[in-house]
Amino acid sequence: MTKISAEGICKSFAGPRQRVEAVRSFSLDVREGEFVCLVGPSGCGKSTFLRIVAGLMEATSGRLEIHRDAEDGRPLNSMVFQEYAVFPWKTVSENVAFGLAMRNVPRKERDARTAEWIDRVGLRRFAHHYPHQLSGGMRQRVGIARALANDPEILLMDEPLGALDAQTRTVLQEELLRIWQSRRKTVMYVTHSIEEAVLLGDRVVLMTAHPGTNKAEFTVPLERPRTLQTTTDPQFSRLSYQIWEELRDEVQRSMEENA
Amino acid sequence: MSSGGQRNRTREEDGKAHTGAGLMSPAAGTVLLRWVALFVLFNGAMTVLRLWEPLWWAAALVNFVLLVRIAEQGALLVPARFARTYERSLAVAFPLVLLAGWQLVVGAEILSPTWFPPPTRIVRALWELATGFDEFTGTSLFGRPWEIPARLAEDGLKDGAAAFTAESHLFATLMRVFAGFAIGAVPGVLLGMVMGVSRTVRAMVDATLSAFYVLPKIAIFPIMMLVFPNPFGEGPKIAVVAISAFFLVAINTMVGVRDIEPVYLEAGRNYGATGRRMFRHVIIPAALPVIFGGLRIALGTALIVIIAIEFVRSRTGVGYLTFYYWEILSPDKMYAGLVVVMILGVGLTTGLKALERVVMPWRRDPGRSDPGG
Structure with a gap:
């Protein structure tokens, strides 16, 4: 069943001299329970597209349909932002409870779900710490728990691990796999790491350099459940390289444009 | 001035390099003593040569530089865990030194004690203000x-x-x-x-x-x-x-x-x-x-x-x-x-x-x- 259906999405911004086109006629269908990774050179408009899906921005033109199935007050989407968008003025548990509090989920249920998710991302000891007392990896765990505790129909992730060092990143990738395996939510995941996309996604969608539009699409044939060991699979490296071949020209183009 | 700064830098580097061997402390201690001696010598010479009156402001400047050098050398001798306490005590000590200097300069009547009363007199005046009551205006500082x-x-x-x-x-x-x-x-x-x-x-x-x-x-x-x-x-x-x-x-x-x-x-x-x-x-x-x-x-x-x-x-x-x-x-x-x-x-x-x-x-x-x- 199609959960998200975007067709011919365009987005342009008013620049100082001319309109800047960020996304041009981009189309994407995401099935219920599918993990789709959006990959493209930096500045290609993948975050913009994600924000349009999240409802944080209006598309300039195009058709976006999101199939809504629950009427029980579950939110349609929750976003994990890049870098440290957890609120520095709230403790870990206040951050995780934020979406629930805004939706007026009763206190008891809110506390229970908050505690559950803090546990699940391994931050029980830090529940009453403020983000500045945590490391970058722990802060992003808070961001992930904040989204998942909200129990959205769709999980949107905007380069959530982009700011982390390589080792912390790997640890969190494994954690994401483990969490997703148990929930199978519909996920749209923006990243610029091909390996991350192949490891996590059911499907990898490539975007061209600015303005972003459809470049290519790859179905990831790797079996679930996956772990970090999946990266040793020959299929993994072959697909990663294949994607890179497609992406190389775009990255080149984006570098020249930004020069 | 610039050569002095350079020499100092190499000494600090030496000090860091030898920390493990425990060679730094005696060296830094000697240097500290040298600066203190220079400080005493300078002020002694100023007094003996009766230069305070015409040159008190220049002497104050030189004394400031000397005190900074002494404090810097002192910092090298302070164990790391007392470093913050040391810096805080500098923040307290400096105004005290300043007040003492004022007291001395005015006490020697280099500056007029009438218009620049020494700190001790200001403290006494403060006490009078705090405890006294002005009959004429019917007011006091704190309202008793x-x-x-x-x-x-x-x-x-x-x-x-x-x-x-x-x-x-x-x-x-x-x-x-x-x-x-x-x-x-x-x-x-x-x-x-x-x-x-x-x-x-x-x-x-x-x-x-x-x-x-x-x-x-x-x-x-x-x-x-x-x-x-x-x-x-x-x-x-x-x-x-x-x-x-x-x-x-x-x-x-x-x-x-x-x-x-x-x-x-x-x-x-x-x-x-x-x-x-x-x-x-x-x-x-x-x-x-x-x-x-x-x-x-x-x-x-x-x-x-x-x-x-x-x-x-x-x-x-x-x-x-x-x-x-x-x-x-x-x-x-x-x-x-x-x-x-x-x-x-x-x-x-x-x-x-x-x-x-x-x-x-x-x-x-x-x-x-x-x-x-």
């Missing part, structure tokens, strides 16, 4: 708080309290600062919020606000005296303090709200915060550090403004007191008044800082506790 119980017993609650507030200069100044600050800061924060959130309001008001911002607020005191029915009452004084605080707080709040990381606003929206809740949970806490910066500047300015006004047109207040003792040529007490103003400033700033720590617990840093992975 130790008399409060007797007065309450005598005049009852209302009249007793009124007698106290009428007598105390400190209370008059504090009341004006607090009233003016509150009356100005609260609408300042509100306008700043609106300006921060709304581009249109910002575009409309910004230029006007900036124009008023640069105007020295004391200059509008005469206008305020016209506006209020009693030009010599509290109204105009509090109004000028309020206006000063208002602009400072409004501009800082505006900047604080405008410069919030967009990702916090997006996160707020994405998780369903709207309207009042967006303000309460995202906008206000995100802007709070900058708002408090504005409040701190505004409180300092409020004190400056009120002292200036009390100089010009007032029969009460610490500013009036200070200026009064200048007019009757009693410099000891004038200086004592200045000391009270300084203490007032430090006290108010400390109070605001304490409030900041209560309101923004997330800015307190008890150290990163054990961040792993």
Whole structure:
């Protein structure tokens, strides 16, 4: 069943001299329970597209349909932002409870779900710490728990691990796999790491350099459940390289444009 | 000078390199002794050659440089865990040295003790001000708080309290600062919020606000005296303090709200915060550090403004007191008044800082506790 259906999405911004086109006629269908990774050179408009899906921005033109199935007050989407968008003025548990509090989920249920998710991302000891007392990896765990505790129909992730060092990143990738395996939510995941996309996604969608539009699409044939060991699979490296071949020209183009 | 600096740098590098071998401490100790000896020698020579009188200001400069060198060398000898205590003690020791220097310079009558009374006399004057009562004006610095119980017993609650507030200069100044600050800061924060959130309001008001911002607020005191029915009452004084605080707080709040990381606003929206809740949970806490910066500047300015006004047109207040003792040529007490103003400033700033720590617990840093992975 199609959960998200975007067709011919365009987005342009008013620049100082001319309109800047960020996304041009981009189309994407995401099935219920599918993990789709959006990959493209930096500045290609993948975050913009994600924000349009999240409802944080209006598309300039195009058709976006999101199939809504629950009427029980579950939110349609929750976003994990890049870098440290957890609120520095709230403790870990206040951050995780934020979406629930805004939706007026009763206190008891809110506390229970908050505690559950803090546990699940391994931050029980830090529940009453403020983000500045945590490391970058722990802060992003808070961001992930904040989204998942909200129990959205769709999980949107905007380069959530982009700011982390390589080792912390790997640890969190494994954690994401483990969490997703148990929930199978519909996920749209923006990243610029091909390996991350192949490891996590059911499907990898490539975007061209600015303005972003459809470049290519790859179905990831790797079996679930996956772990970090999946990266040793020959299929993994072959697909990663294949994607890179497609992406190389775009990255080149984006570098020249930004020069 | 430059070669000296260079030599010093290599020595420090040597010191670091030899830390493990324990060679640093004796070397640094010797150097420290050398600087102390130079300090003693210099001041001795100044005294023997009777150069203090013509060159006391140059000597003060040289002594400052020597003291800095001694303090720097001393720092090398202090174990790392006492480093902060050492720095704090420097902050306390320096003004004490300054006061001692003043005492010596004035004691030797290089500067006139009449116009620059030595610190000991200022302290004595301060004590007199604190405990004394001026029969002529019927006022005192603190309002003799130790008399409060007797007065309450005598005049009852209302009249007793009124007698106290009428007598105390400190209370008059504090009341004006607090009233003016509150009356100005609260609408300042509100306008700043609106300006921060709304581009249109910002575009409309910004230029006007900036124009008023640069105007020295004391200059509008005469206008305020016209506006209020009693030009010599509290109204105009509090109004000028309020206006000063208002602009400072409004501009800082505006900047604080405008410069919030967009990702916090997006996160707020994405998780369903709207309207009042967006303000309460995202906008206000995100802007709070900058708002408090504005409040701190505004409180300092409020004190400056009120002292200036009390100089010009007032029969009460610490500013009036200070200026009064200048007019009757009693410099000891004038200086004592200045000391009270300084203490007032430090006290108010400390109070605001304490409030900041209560309101923004997330800015307190008890150290990163054990961040792993």
